[in-house]
Amino acid sequence: MDPIRVMVVDDHPMWRDAVERDLAAAGLQVVAVAANGAEALARFGAARPQVVVLDLQIPAPNGVEVTAEIVRQDPSVRVLILSASGEQADVLAAVKAGATGYLVKSASREELLDAVGRVAAGDTVFTPGLAGLVLGEYRRMLSEPDANDQPQLTERETEVLRLVAKGLSYKQIAERLVLSHRTVQNHVQNTLRKLQLHNRVELTRYAIEQGLDD
Structure with a gap:
């Protein structure tokens, strides 16, 4: 490489x-x-x-x-x-x-x-x-979104998203959930598509906004 x-x-x-x-x-x-x-x-x-x-x-x-x-x-x-x-x-x-x-x-x-x-x-x-402080403050600063406008994620996608918000790497998420690295990547890509986001950074911000970093 x-x-x-x-x-x-x-x-x-x-x-x-x-x-x-x-x-x-x-x-x-x-x-x-x-x-x-x-x-x-x-x-x-x-x-x-x-x-x-x-x-x-x-x-x-x-x-x-x-x-x-x-x-x-x-x-x-x-x-x-x-x-x-x-x-x-x-x-x-x-x-x-x-x-x-x-x-x-x-x-x-x-x-x-x-x-x-x-x-x-x-x-x-x-x-x-720093991560916990930042994520908590970021969530408080954002207004509550309209729940009716939220895309529907599966339980597994939400679980993966929660770990993304905590700053875990794909490898760490895979180990935590006993999944393959590729399966975690697929869940993230599916979530990105549903939320119309472009990368993991935007996905992390979305997770923070939804309070998924708790």
Whole structure:
């Protein structure tokens, strides 16, 4: 398989260089680096990364704005926030903008590499302890949908969706429900089709909205 193509965006040179070095040493391809939001947006189009490892607190435009813009340009890109802030408001803003994962900078090298691989594969990844806070707050912020307009999911599809909302990988869901990896993928694809959603990130948001992350 081709190495995962990654772009690193951070305004601290030593930190940016360390992340770039760790990614490269693990066999990933760092296709671009940037020190601020303007550089990130300028280099994103030509670099075509699969994953963007992005700090939130960067010179304008900030990480949330950069996330929203690159996801608008390429909905297939995965944004992994790597920030010093573990504040709930920052995490929520990043997720709403389209980020697929959020790690605080105290994460280990191994956690970072694992997170890059997981978000590239379509999983959502949060630093432990943040996911529950974010999912609960996200649900509270959303108005109650009209139940009459909701598509009908099977019990198994709802069960899979609930585990997606908790941030489990397809492999973990398969083990939890004693199903094959492909069966889990099929359930997710069927659910996406019924809900007229396009990817796992949107599916996770839908599950949060429905309160399925409890």
